[in-house]
Amino acid sequence: EYANYFSRQKNTNIRLTLPVVCFVWQIAMIILFGVFIRYDEESDTHWVETKAHDNITSDIENDFYFRYPSFQDVHVMIFVGFGFLMTFLKRYSFGAVGFNFLIASFGLQWALLMQGWFHSLDPQTGKIFIGVESLINADFCVAGCLIAYGAVLGKVSPVQLLVMTLFGVTLFAVEEYIILNLLHARDAGGSMVIHTFGGYYGLTISWVLYRPNLHQSKRMQGSVYHSDIFAMIGTLFLWMFWPSFNSAITDHGDGQHRAVINTYLCLASTVLTTVAISSLSQKTGKLDMVHIQNSTLAGGVALGTAAEFMISPYGALIVGFFCGIISTMGYIFISPFLEKTLKIQDTCGIHNLHAMPGVIGGIVGAITAAAASESVYGKQGLINTFDFTGDFKDRTVLTQGGYQAAGMCVSIVFGVVGGAIVGSILKLPIWGDPADENCFDDEVYWEVREHPSHSGVQQPHDPQAARPVSPFSMLCLTISQN
Amino acid sequence: EYANYFSRQKNTNIRLTLPVVCFVWQIAMIILFGVFIRYDEESDTHWVETKAHDNITSDIENDFYFRYPSFQDVHVMIFVGFGFLMTFLKRYSFGAVGFNFLIASFGLQWALLMQGWFHSLDPQTGKIFIGVESLINADFCVAGCLIAYGAVLGKVSPVQLLVMTLFGVTLFAVEEYIILNLLHARDAGGSMVIHTFGGYYGLTISWVLYRPNLHQSKRMQGSVYHSDIFAMIGTLFLWMFWPSFNSAITDHGDGQHRAVINTYLCLASTVLTTVAISSLSQKTGKLDMVHIQNSTLAGGVALGTAAEFMISPYGALIVGFFCGIISTMGYIFISPFLEKTLKIQDTCGIHNLHAMPGVIGGIVGAITAAAASESVYGKQGLINTFDFTGDFKDRTVLTQGGYQAAGMCVSIVFGVVGGAIVGSILKLPIWGDPADENCFDDEVYWEVREHPSHSGVQQPHDPQAARPVSPFSMLCLTISQN
Amino acid sequence: EYANYFSRQKNTNIRLTLPVVCFVWQIAMIILFGVFIRYDEESDTHWVETKAHDNITSDIENDFYFRYPSFQDVHVMIFVGFGFLMTFLKRYSFGAVGFNFLIASFGLQWALLMQGWFHSLDPQTGKIFIGVESLINADFCVAGCLIAYGAVLGKVSPVQLLVMTLFGVTLFAVEEYIILNLLHARDAGGSMVIHTFGGYYGLTISWVLYRPNLHQSKRMQGSVYHSDIFAMIGTLFLWMFWPSFNSAITDHGDGQHRAVINTYLCLASTVLTTVAISSLSQKTGKLDMVHIQNSTLAGGVALGTAAEFMISPYGALIVGFFCGIISTMGYIFISPFLEKTLKIQDTCGIHNLHAMPGVIGGIVGAITAAAASESVYGKQGLINTFDFTGDFKDRTVLTQGGYQAAGMCVSIVFGVVGGAIVGSILKLPIWGDPADENCFDDEVYWEVREHPSHSGVQQPHDPQAARPVSPFSMLCLTISQN
Numbered sequence A, B, C: 001e002y003a004n005y006f007s008r009q010k011n012t013n014i015r016l017t018l019p020v021v022c023f024v025w026q027i028a029m030i031i032l033f034g035v036f037i038r039y040d041e042e043s044d045t046h047w048v049e050t051k052a053h054d055n056i057t058s059d060i061e062n063d064f065y066f067r068y069p070s071f072q073d074v075h076v077m078i079f080v081g082f083g084f085l086m087t088f089l090k091r092y093s094f095g096a097v098g099f100n101f102l103i104a105s106f107g108l109q110w111a112l113l114m115q116g117w118f119h120s121l122d123p124q125t126g127k128i129f130i131g132v133e134s135l136i137n138a139d140f141c142v143a144g145c146l147i148a149y150g151a152v153l154g155k156v157s158p159v160q161l162l163v164m165t166l167f168g169v170t171l172f173a174v175e176e177y178i179i180l181n182l183l184h185a186r187d188a189g190g191s192m193v194i195h196t197f198g199g200y201y202g203l204t205i206s207w208v209l210y211r212p213n214l215h216q217s218k219r220m221q222g223s224v225y226h227s228d229i230f231a232m233i234g235t236l237f238l239w240m241f242w243p244s245f246n247s248a249i250t251d252h253g254d255g256q257h258r259a260v261i262n263t264y265l266c267l268a269s270t271v272l273t274t275v276a277i278s279s280l281s282q283k284t285g286k287l288d289m290v291h292i293q294n295s296t297l298a299g300g301v302a303l304g305t306a307a308e309f310m311i312s313p314y315g316a317l318i319v320g321f322f323c324g325i326i327s328t329m330g331y332i333f334i335s336p337f338l339e340k341t342l343k344i345q346d347t348c349g350i351h352n353l354h355a356m357p358g359v360i361g362g363i364v365g366a367i368t369a370a371a372a373s374e375s376v377y378g379k380q381g382l383i384n385t386f387d388f389t390g391d392f393k394d395r396t397v398l399t400q401g402g403y404q405a406a407g408m409c410v411s412i413v414f415g416v417v418g419g420a421i422v423g424s425i426l427k428l429p430i431w432g433d434p435a436d437e438n439c440f441d442d443e444v445y446w447e448v449r450e451h452p453s454h455s456g457v458q459q460p461h462d463p464q465a466a467r468p469v470s471p472f473s474m475l476c477l478t479i480s481q482n
Helices: A002-006 A017-036 A047-054 A063-088 A093-120 A132-152 A158-182 A191-208 A214-220 A225-247 A254-280 A289-302 A313-340 A350-370 A379-386 A397-427 A471-481 B002-006 B017-036 B047-054 B063-088 B093-120 B132-152 B158-182 B191-208 B214-220 B225-247 B254-280 B289-302 B313-340 B350-370 B379-386 B397-426 B471-481 C002-006 C017-036 C047-054 C063-088 C093-120 C132-152 C158-182 C191-208 C214-220 C225-247 C254-280 C289-302 C313-340 C350-370 C379-386 C397-426 C471-481
Strands: A037-039 A128-130 B037-039 B128-130 C037-039 C128-130
Touching: A017 A037, A017 A093, A017 A158, A017 C254, A017 C313, A037 A093, A037 C313, A047 C254, A047 C379, A063 A093, A063 A132, A063 A225, A063 A289, A063 B063, A063 C063, A063 C225, A063 C254, A093 A128, A093 A132, A093 A158, A093 C225, A093 C254, A093 C289, A132 A158, A132 A191, A132 A350, A132 C254, A158 A191, A158 A397, A191 A289, A191 A350, A191 A397, A225 A254, A225 A289, A225 B063, A225 B093, A225 B225, A225 C225, A254 A289, A254 A313, A254 A379, A254 B017, A254 B047, A254 B063, A254 B093, A254 B132, A289 A313, A289 A350, A289 B093, A313 A350, A313 B017, A313 B037, A350 A397, A379 A397, A379 B047, B017 B037, B017 B093, B017 B158, B037 B093, B063 B093, B063 B132, B063 B225, B063 B289, B063 C063, B093 B128, B093 B132, B093 B158, B128 B132, B132 B158, B132 B191, B132 B350, B158 B191, B158 B397, B191 B289, B191 B350, B191 B397, B225 B254, B225 B289, B225 C063, B225 C093, B225 C225, B254 B289, B254 B313, B254 B379, B254 C017, B254 C037, B254 C047, B254 C063, B254 C093, B254 C132, B289 B313, B289 B350, B289 C093, B313 B350, B313 C017, B313 C037, B350 B397, B379 B397, B379 C047, C017 C037, C017 C093, C017 C158, C037 C093, C063 C093, C063 C132, C063 C225, C063 C289, C093 C128, C093 C132, C093 C158, C128 C132, C132 C158, C132 C191, C132 C350, C158 C191, C158 C397, C191 C289, C191 C350, C191 C397, C225 C254, C225 C289, C254 C289, C254 C313, C254 C379, C289 C313, C289 C350, C313 C350, C350 C397, C379 C397
Parallel strands: A037 A128, B037 B128, C037 C128
Antiparallel strands: none
């Protein structure tokens, strides 16, 4: 019986697939980088000549100094923020922070190539020139895939995650190209291109990979006291650095400045309404860590598009106000509904933290763009903010609002359709994913040295833990020891 | 008997009050922001015109680039630094990091308004124009309230904390106005306006809320191994980023540069003397985590006023040297005295980390200011450092020293008197604070899923944990299972 | 018998030595700083005159704004990165993060003096003028000593660590002077001067202090679940901020920009090959946290010298590719060999994370320098990158490659010889180091309040934990209680 419990019906041996995938893909990256990627003029030693040529008087004009502090904040969000946010499960923290590390490291390389091909391939040389803004964009692209990871956390193998990331980054680059370049929508903080796309991509994959018997790993679901505190590390670094996320690639000067102020205010407002709804949801007004860890961030997501606009400080507060309410109610009402009715098992609740607030963000962005006016922005300010130059110099704000809304739809479509296709690929029985009763358990893919009972996990497959020690056996042991 | 233990004589149900307070205050913020708060000229889209008008040649001259890296460091100190520093209690980490999050998020909004009204209300338009420096100041203001939280940690309800923050921010803005604007004292890192005020504010509230039977929650006091490591996350982020704290709003250029060097050196020195005294205090020279977590930071507090002055590198080391000694001895000798004799229960020992070092910082600032000279500072340097311009252009350094000392007294008075009044309000039996035996227990205000015995907390209300399992009952269990 | 177990044959009482060393050294620092250290012209109030004199139009030209964000990232690496990376041991996290804090705080003061005397002593005034770049260099110097700490973690007393740091910083400043100034080698990220030196310094000390009976503390070795997650905090902050480490003191403009891009790419590549080899090393392809925590960082070490060169993006990926493989295989094959055959006990595996990758970094640097060409760098770019000015203006890239290799050897020699001498000093029986069976145990030097059995550590000196409770004794207890 206990032996049975241990038997894993599924083969989770990834000793062949994982190393092969890692090696093949890393070698492919090296070759492709060799062919395509070069330093841009601000990171090349020829910068000294560029400066002279462009009459740049100071090294501080290098884009590096405008964007590097924001880049590092975004970098922390990707690796510590997303990684630790997902450590909340009692016994899947290695997988959370470790696989997050793996797929982000792969994804950012692939993103530099994909985004390069679509956005900055130099037609003359056939090369992609990268600088600090490329690194930020690569991190952004990876964020979409890490969001999707949140939906399937604990239920997939690292090989599946790498496949999911390969396709995710590819889809991301295409939808981003359509939304930002073809539709010329603005989305500096990625409400649409990152959060909506990533959210629906992950949810659809999770829907395809639905596990009707997931309750068999119920003992591993939920958090323990310490894992909730680890998760707060992720929450706080995401929350604190979100102003950098939304301002990292906005216009120099007032653009970055304003995006920071808006995001800072919006997130503060979200915290208060999250606490309010969380408290309302319990008989004695107790707070739920799940809400505090996640819904407090919804405001940052929802301001991803409009952060650089003149939404005004109180406008930012209002967006945060409603996002805290909606996201927390999502955890209370919508997540159970999704699981029961739509058969979507969403481990981290990314629907409430990314998908829904992302859609809100797209709508807020469309409305704010459509309502923009020269009296508020100034003539040149309006042109700068919406980049009404070149082919788009005659676009009106109303048209812009329409294209923003169209961008929103593109990101949803790409998420759902892409997720359905990729989900089908991941359903193939070759990826080493865990059996239902071994989900959310680090022991499947990690060497875990410690005996788990010390960490507060009830281990039904440990017969000694499942029932009290018989005094007779103890007597025998005692005698045998003395 | 055990049932009795569970009975909570006090009603800690906050399901009505907490959501109401959160909603009312957040809505009030939105309305007041709508009426008063606007982007300043460097974060407004009209910046493009401002630049042209002011002959600013580069976007990098936007104040954003001078202050944003420091701002983010301060932001980390407020949310991760203060939040995690307070997680040291074995079973109050949710409250530490969660309520810290809540009150900081509320406080910074109210601070933008209060500080705006007092410091930067534009008389013509009746508006407050905010930029990155306003965000730093709001975070600073919140710091005062979080310090105060340290004194009452585990003994109050979140509603009380919100009330405490509302009044704390209000008092802060007034005393800051008196000290910085009317007295024209310098206090860039807030030894006086932040630490001294916040310290005495919290200590006085704690004195008013004295609980003679607090020993009833003795089982929940103190730390466990892991909670001490979590607290070190807070300590280190506070320690590392303190140079940013003390330099965030100092003068561009040498002002920020010097404040960083001074604070960096001062804090390094503090660590060595803290370790020395901590080791001396134990029979075998063992170190105490409480000292390492807290007293190592005292140097940063004590250099809050003088960090921007020409205190010279060895001067900074000397300040750190004495602060490490005094603060650690505070934990060993003064805290027990305060509790027994003065009836001040100071959970985090903020008297040793903020109040006392803050006063030292005020004194160091007054002396250093009074000793300043043109030979050391240069003629223009002296004017810049002490802002001897406008109404204050004839002030001598000696006079300045006197006003610095006067500022010190103002901050103490505001802390003590304000704390007494607010403490009295918080004593009303309507706030849902916990009973003596339920202090320091997250289960009062948080959904805690895990059985606590796994985390090293002795649970006297768990009969199975309080006494050894009877072999007879075990025999029965064993039989019944087989 | 059990009493025996408790007896510590060695005297670990450090109540006299630790405070005395801390006080004496801190006082010495104050005196020496008073004699030697002054603000440099960019952090002095006379900067206002310097600016006018040098026609500097904006405060943003102050070196502070070029380097402060990188400095703070480096600072986080030193205190949180190194500190938490070493918390992986189940019961030595206080020592890891606490002693790291202590020796870094002491070391940086001594480093400012030593590096000042060797690199920037003003011959006219006899003073050392410090600014933000000095702080970065001091942090770098300390890094060398923290690496060495990794080899002896858990086996030495804090007094020994302070002695080791005093000599380590001294040796560092000398070898750095020889390598960077005399040989004029380039080593911006310190593959040679920091990692190779620090690695061999620590390994040699550990070799001298070899403990044949270290297996007596076997119960304390290895990690528990939560300690591995704490260690990941260190890993990630090191990993994320390594681009700042390698670019912190490179040339303004393209130099910093390029170093960031190279390091970012190199580290991403390392993660994939680390995962691949780690998975290959286990029967079922499971990953080992030790590899993920450490080997993922090897790429940053190995790019320390070449990060500022035009190694090209794919070149950076290649370096990372091999470093992940070599470092992980080091943990699997070389570390056991070192311990058994060479009698080097390397607690953290610094040979695999710092020494070996450091040597690789030196070689990569030498080759890349020798292969540099004007066609790639541009005429002025080549001069800037290798600083072919003054005495070295006629040096060819081939000669430069030779000097780079020579620098590599100097760092190894300093590490080994210095380590042998310092190791001999540390072998004196006066430093209060722990007995073999008490290694890796925080209780030796720290007040630990909590009963350890709650945290998953088997405590053989606890008779109740070592053998099952006798039902008879339990019966007695039960009776006596009822």
